[in-house]
Amino acid sequence: MKKNLIWFRNDLRVHDNTALYKACTFSTEQIIALFIATPQQWYNRNISEKKISFLNQNLISLKNELYNLNILLYYYESTTFKKSVNDLVVFCQQHKINNVFYNYQYDSDEHVRDVVATKKLSEQGVITHGFHDHILVSSQDILTQKNMPYKKFFSFKKKIINILKKKIPICFPVPKKRAHPLSFHSIDLNIKNYKSNFDLNLFPIGERKAIIRLKAFLKKKLSDYALKRNFPILNHTSMLSPYLSIGVLSSRYCFKMIFQIHKNIFNTISTCSWINEIMWREFYYHLLIGYPLLNQCQSLTPWEKNIPWKNNTNYFHAWKQGQTGFPIIDAGMRQLKKIGWMHNRLRMITSSFLVKNLLIDWRKGEKYFISQLIDGDKAINNGSWQWAASIGADSTPYIRIFNPIRQSKIFDSSGSFIKKFIPELNNVPCAYIHNPYEWANIKNITLQYPKPIVNFSDTKKKALLIFNQTRLKYLDKENKN
Incomplete structure (x- = not known):
């Protein structure tokens, strides 16, 4: 009897799991599964404790789902990827494995x-x-006429949407229960340093809970998603990103569900708006695959190397702690620190x-986000930070700079979100919540909240000047060469 091994990585699910389904194609073959943890590698990458905890708990849930299919999940702990290969080989020798099935990962x-x-x-x-x-x-399947990966999102999106309109990706069903019953009880995974340090009400554990959340979002929130998604206090996003990041859900399965629940999904504003978010996720993965330099925290814009970053330590600390004096910035950063997740508008x-305003190297922000996010994902985090810094794959000129006060007035007009995470501003009237020191000066009141650490207008002008000069100097040098 042949014995197949499913090597689980960032695909902790039984629904629509290509490697799992393919491994179980023949009912006569024995199937076992393995997950190899690499704590030292996670530490080197600054993976957040919340994400590791979330992964560990979902591993336990996966173990139970697999046991119901008469498949045992084994757990090994190595230090690094290099050591994990040796452990994998030894495991296969010990268990007389004939075939190993796995799903690709795309980091270098x-x-x-x-x-x-x-x-x-x-x-x-x-x-x-x-x-x-x-x-x-x-x-x-998604390359330019020059056989290169797309660098512009809208060209990429047009190409992939045309492909998806013709053929929606196949979702593989949960494999049938194996015919051979297990000879012993489920294995204790014995995960070391196991602890739960995130809100289980916000991020319930397991594939079944994730599917329930997906269906509820599609049925109850999607219809007005385009109108409400940018307002952080409304909680109108799907909050599925943690499940997608470790593969408890697949993007294919999300597509399958949206087709089942909604018709003409490419022709309605709200469905297109949510699909657009999935397309951005896909785009960033294709960039990571097509441009390996992104794995080394390099930019797609060559002149970015010459930007004279200031990297002020005090400013960076104030930003991380939510103490910049700009309420919407600080509320977002405190949300990140507290729950390990931040609303997408606030991430931008x-x-x-x-x-742009503190002139701190985008790599420092990228690294900090990964150290805090429960949904930390290298491809998406890297792509998003390069987009924010205007030095990545972006069709918009580099001059995009968000005005935090204007953004605050538009997307948190009442200040409800700000006051939720900055209680020291609870007594500030809504009319002044976006710029509380305007009110404090009028009333001659001392706030237990910092004054703005920079002048937005001045730093905007300075950033535009620096970026423009850096770009022009680079282009001038290239033209002379």
């Missing part, structure tokens, strides 16, 4: 790990089977402020 370290694992397993007579599972469409505002 993971790619190198998989190449090495394939080679070493092949030397042992083990056949490996890898699958594109974390993206909707293979990167080879806070990142723009760090890079």
Whole structure:
């Protein structure tokens, strides 16, 4: 009897899991599963404790789902990816594995790990089977006329939407329960340093809970998603990003559900608006695959290397702690620190402020976000920060700078979100909540809240000057060469 191993990574689900489904194709073959944790690698990448905790709890949930299918999930703990390959090879030898099934990951370290694992397993007579599972469409199917990955989102989106209109990606069903009953009880995963440090009410555990959340969002919130999604106090986003980041849900499954619940999804504003968010996620993954330099925290814009970042330590600390004196910035940063998640509109505002107004290197912001986010995802975080810094794949000129006070007045007009996370401003009238020191000066009141650490208008002008000069100097040098 052949024995197949499913090597789980960022695909902790039984619905629409390509590797799991393919491994279970033949009912006569025995199936076991393995997850190899790499805490030292996570530490080196600044992965947040909340995300690690969220992953650990979802592993336990996955173990139970697999046990119901008569599949045992084993848990190993290595230090790094390199060590994990050796542990994988030893595991396959001990359990007499014939085939290993896994879904691709797209970071450079993971790619190198998989190449090495394939080679070493092949030397042992083990056949490996890898699958594109974390993206909707293979990167080879979305290329420019010059056979290069797209750098502009709207061109990419047009291409992938045309593909999806013709053929919606197949979702694989949950495999049937294995015919051979397990000879012993479920294994205790024995996860070390296990602890829960995130809000289970905000992010309930398990694939079933994630599917319930997805369906509820599509039925109750999607119809007016386009109108309400930018207002953080309304809680009108899906909040599915943590589940997508570790593969408890697949983007294919999201597409399947939206087609089941809504008709003409490409022709309504709200459905198109949410699909647009999925397209951005897809776009950033295709960028990471197509441009390996992104894995080294490099930019797609060559003149970015010459920007004279100020990197003021005090400003950076104030930004991280939510003490900049700009209420919408500080509320967003405090939300991040408290729950490990931040509303997308606030991610754009806070990142723009760090890079453009404080002139702090975008890489520092990218690293800090990953250290806090429960939904931290390298491809999306990197792409979003380069977008905010206007030095990545973006069709908009580099001059985009969000005005935090104007954004605050538009998207939190009553100040309800601000007061939720900055209680020291509770007594400030709504008319002044976006600029509380205007009121404090009128009333001659001392606030237990910092004054703005910079003048927005001055720093905007300075950023525009620096970015413009840096770009022109680079272009002038290139033209002379």
